[in-house]
Amino acid sequence: MASCCSLKILTILTFVLFHAFVESNNFEAKAGQFISSGHTNNWAVLVCTSRFWFNYRHVANTLSVYRSVKRLGIPDSHIVLMLADDMACNHRNPKPATVFSHKNMELNVYGDDVEVDYRGYEVTVENFLRVLTGRLPPSTPRSKRLLSDDHSNILIYLTGHGGNGFLKFQDSEEISNVELADAFEQMWQKRRYSELLFIIDTCQGASMYERFYSPNLMALASSQVGEDSLSHQPDLAIGVHLMDRYTFYLLEFLEDIHPASTTNMNDLFKVCPKSQCVSTPGHRTDLFLRDPGSVLITDFFGSVRKVEITMETIHLPSPIEKVTEEKKYAEPQTEIHAYVDQLPVAEIIHQKPRLRDWHPPDGFILGLWTLILLVFFKTYGIKHLKHIF
Amino acid sequence: MAAPLALLLIVAVTIRALLFRSSIADLISERVEVVSPLNAWKRVVEGLALLDLGVSPYSGDVFHETPLVIYLFHFLVDYAEVAFMLADGITAVALYLAVRDYNKHVFRKQKYALEADRYPLDCLELIRTPRQMHYIPLKVAMFYLLNPFTILSCVAKSTCGLNNAVIALFILSTIRGSALLSGIFLALATYQSIYPLTLFAPALLYLLQRLYIPVNVHRSSFWVFTMQYVFVFLGSLSVLICLSFFLLGSWDFLPSVYGFILSVPDLTPNIGLFWYFFAEMFEHFRLFFICVFQINVFFYTIPLSIKLKEHPVFLIFMQIAVISIFKSYPTVGDIALYMAFLPAWTHLYRFLRNIFLVSCVLLACSALFPVLWHLWIYAGSANSNFYYAITLLFNVAQILLVSDYFYAFLRREYHLTHGLYLKRKDGTEATLVLK
Numbered sequence: 001m002a003s004c005c006s007l008k009i010l011t012i013l014t015f016v017l018f019h020a021f022v023e024s025n026n027f028e029a030k031a032g033q034f035i036s037s038g039h040t041n042n043w044a045v046l047v048c049t050s051r052f053w054f055n056y057r058h059v060a061n062t063l064s065v066y067r068s069v070k071r072l073g074i075p076d077s078h079i080v081l082m083l084a085d086d087m088a089c090n091h092r093n094p095k096p097a098t099v100f101s102h103k104n105m106e107l108n109v110y111g112d113d114v115e116v117d118y119r120g121y122e123v124t125v126e127n128f129l130r131v132l133t134g135r136l137p138p139s140t141p142r143s144k145r146l147l148s149d150d151h152s153n154i155l156i157y158l159t160g161h162g163g164n165g166f167l168k169f170q171d172s173e174e175i176s177n178v179e180l181a182d183a184f185e186q187m188w189q190k191r192r193y194s195e196l197l198f199i200i201d202t203c204q205g206a207s208m209y210e211r212f213y214s215p216n217l218m219a220l221a222s223s224q225v226g227e228d229s230l231s232h233q234p235d236l237a238i239g240v241h242l243m244d245r246y247t248f249y250l251l252e253f254l255e256d257i258h259p260a261s262t263t264n265m266n267d268l269f270k271v272c273p274k275s276q277c278v279s280t281p282g283h284r285t286d287l288f289l290r291d292p293g294s295v296l297i298t299d300f301f302g303s304v305r306k307v308e309i310t311m312e313t314i315h316l317p318s319p320i321e322k323v324t325e326e327k328k329y330a331e332p333q334t335e336i337h338a339y340v341d342q343l344p345v346a347e348i349i350h351q352k353p354r355l356r357d358w359h360p361p362d363g364f365i366l367g368l369w370t371l372i373l374l375v376f377f378k379t380y381g382i383k384h385l386k387h388i389f
Numbered sequence: 390m391a392a393p394l395a396l397l398l399i400v401a402v403t404i405r406a407l408l409f410r411s412s413i414a415d416l417i418s419e420r421v422e423v424v425s426p427l428n429a430w431k432r433v434v435e436g437l438a439l440l441d442l443g444v445s446p447y448s449g450d451v452f453h454e455t456p457l458v459i460y461l462f463h464f465l466v467d468y469a470e471v472a473f474m475l476a477d478g479i480t481a482v483a484l485y486l487a488v489r490d491y492n493k494h495v496f497r498k499q500k501y502a503l504e505a506d507r508y509p510l511d512c513l514e515l516i517r518t519p520r521q522m523h524y525i526p527l528k529v530a531m532f533y534l535l536n537p538f539t540i541l542s543c544v545a546k547s548t549c550g551l552n553n554a555v556i557a558l559f560i561l562s563t564i565r566g567s568a569l570l571s572g573i574f575l576a577l578a579t580y581q582s583i584y585p586l587t588l589f590a591p592a593l594l595y596l597l598q599r600l601y602i603p604v605n606v607h608r609s610s611f612w613v614f615t616m617q618y619v620f621v622f623l624g625s626l627s628v629l630i631c632l633s634f635f636l637l638g639s640w641d642f643l644p645s646v647y648g649f650i651l652s653v654p655d656l657t658p659n660i661g662l663f664w665y666f667f668a669e670m671f672e673h674f675r676l677f678f679i680c681v682f683q684i685n686v687f688f689y690t691i692p693l694s695i696k697l698k699e700h701p702v703f704l705i706f707m708q709i710a711v712i713s714i715f716k717s718y719p720t721v722g723d724i725a726l727y728m729a730f731l732p733a734w735t736h737l738y739r740f741l742r743n744i745f746l747v748s749c750v751l752l753a754c755s756a757l758f759p760v761l762w763h764l765w766i767y768a769g770s771a772n773s774n775f776y777y778a779i780t781l782l783f784n785v786a787q788i789l790l791v792s793d794y795f796y797a798f799l800r801r802e803y804h805l806t807h808g809l810y811l812k813r814k815d816g817t818e819a820t821l822v823l824k
Contacts (some may be wrong), residue, residue: 358440364635
């Protein structure tokens with residue numbers, strides 16, 4: 001009887017232990033998967049490459065992504081925002097200091113605390129590539145640098161006018177997909193990112209990620225090669241199209257994300273199907289090491305910190321040493337401060353008329369008057385001479 | 390005629406004195422239509438101040454007057470207003486005397502022609518009578534002194550008044566017949582600004598005519614006189630330039646004065662044609678167009694002299710007009726000088742065709758100059774194109790005025806030789822066209 005009971009207990013115990021073991025394994029696996037991304041900080045580089053008032057929607061695109069990214073936790077110090085033109089304070093903006101993304105002015109994506117790092121003519125291909133690769137002159141301030149390391153997840157968002165294999169900057173220059181791919185390879189070799197998400201909203205955007213060859217890159221584009229990305233809706237009061245379709249639906253999707261949400265990349269790939277976007281959005285995940293289903297949106301769009309709860313007390317040494325203060329009593333200052341004489345007041349009050357310092361040379365006066373007299377006598381005859389002398 | 394002239398002078402001096410004491414004197418001396426970088430009073434004061442500080446006044450781009458002006462104003466800078474009123478007075482009196490002598494000359498020629506029966510019988514209504522011509526000199530003086538352009542120029546203390554005085558004295562001495570004085574005043578006028586050089590040809594023609602020397606290149610008497618006149622002119626010009634050298638002891642004034650006039654580096658808007666064109670000119674073509682524009686001023690001398698060789702005083706009038714329109718920095722003071730001559734050609738009134746148009750355009754443009762300047766510079770709602778359009782229109786109106794008088798003069802001469810009522814070969818009435 002006892003052996004039978006003990007055997008039962010043993011089996012139950014082993015069963016429980018095994019279950020616990022498996023569960024713990026599962027838990028660890030889940031937890032492992034949960035924290036497998038390996039990044040410790042998040043960066044975002046958001047670029048709008050077109051200027052002029054009729055490209056309002058590109059600035060609105062970038063600002064709406066900026067807004068989402070900031071709302072989800074990435075601070076301004078980790079965002080490099082490049083806007084090629086100032087729409088909020090443009091002369092043609094009927095509502096100054098605002099940039100709207102929804103018609104009827106429902107959502108002002110400009111807000112009160114936008115920090116633009118590269119503005120106007122500073123948004124060039126050269127500056128963009130230098131930001132990515134980190135090869136900036138030593139005088140560049142921190143706000144203009146991408147100070148990422150090998151545990152950084154970077155979100156790069158580009159919008160503007162593009163074509164097959166290029167993106168137009170400022171109406172005067174272009175960046176090609178080869179250049180971009182090489183820039184990302186430089187970043188990989190310099191260990192400047194852990195994982196990188198590249199989103200582009202231009203015409204034929206998919207051509208821009210065709211040439212990538214560095215690991216851990218995931219790319220999304222708003223349209224395939226040969227297709228145009230279309231704009232969403234105009235606002236009749238402002239008079240221009242406010243957003244592009246892809247980014248509009250991306251913004252709607254991101255509005256539902258909060259820092260604790262577990263939505264993953266597969267949902268992001270479903271944003272803006274052909275029925276809504278008219279163009280076919282594309283994505284590329286072959287270079288990405290993790291399964292897209294396991295990548296959270298907040299891995300790139302937010303700055304979610306991994307928190308480990310512990311119950312043990314940790315003793316921290318006191319870093320501050322007591323400094324004995326010694327006051328030195330300095331000798332009291334005895335010098336008297338006085339103003340230097342600014343103006344020679346005494347002279348000004350009794351100012352005499354200024355003497356002419358320059359006088360014409362005597363030879364000149366003599367020569368001139370001799371000539372005048374000669375002409376006079378030649379004209380009127382010598383007989384006047386005796387009246388003078 | 391001395392009393393009306395004296396009265397006119399008193400009235401003119403009163404108007405100028407009143408304006409000098411009012412608050413708009415400063416406003417007027419800032420206006421670009423009245424002063425130019427060549428003859429602004431501000432620059433004269435600046436140059437004299439630089440001289441007092443021991444620096445050459447020609448250093449930098451401030452002062453573009455000749456050294457004789459420095460000498461003159463060194464003593465007169467405190468009495469500048471009186472000096473400019475005196476200059477205007479001298480100009481008016483000189484023009485008065487010149488036109489009076491010219492009228493006598495014209496009347497004498499007409500008497501000889503009538504006695505020689507050279508006029509056809511039906512153009513007797515074109516003959517001028519002394520009664521008509523009696524008040525012309527006074528009108529000329531009045532047109533000069535009471536012209537708003539002259540008053541503005543005097544109140545702004547622009548040295549254009551001095552230039553006008555020298556040219557008026559030159560005209561007086563030419564019409565009096567004194568080759569020496571004429572050459573000296575012409576040299577002085579050329580020394581002040583280069584453009585009166587074109588007045589050499591009409592002065593020569595007039596003096597030859599007066600001495601009854603025929604204008605024939607094969608006659609030695611022509612060449613003798615021409616050489617004498619050229620010698621006087623060039624001699625006095627070189628004496629003036631050398632004297633100017635001795636004033637400051639350097640040749641700095643040559644590039645500052647003559648280089649400035651010829652190469653037009655300062656593109657401040659004025660009522661001329663140069664500034665807008667050269668503001669948008671590429672550097673590559675600048676020299677070419679400077680040459681073209683400057684030759685344009687001097688070029689009209691040759692054809693006009695050939696056409697008007699019997700009428701050198703009219704040629705002087707046309708030359709002064711051409712200079713005022715096409716010079717590099719014109720001001721309204723230059724315009725006032727040739728407008729003063731208009732009463733001398735009142736007998737041409739029946740042949741003038743565009744008087745109404747020209748006068749309307751000139752009045753409208755004169756009114757629009759300050760308006761568009763304000764809109765351009767202060768309100769910011771216009772741009773330089775607006776101001777240049779008015780400048781262009783103003784100059785076109787002036788050209789139309791001058792060419793209209795030219796047409797009328799030539800037509801009268803034609804009628805005097807061929808009769809007033811012209812008939813074609815088949816007996817129908819003919820009209821004259823200026824081609």
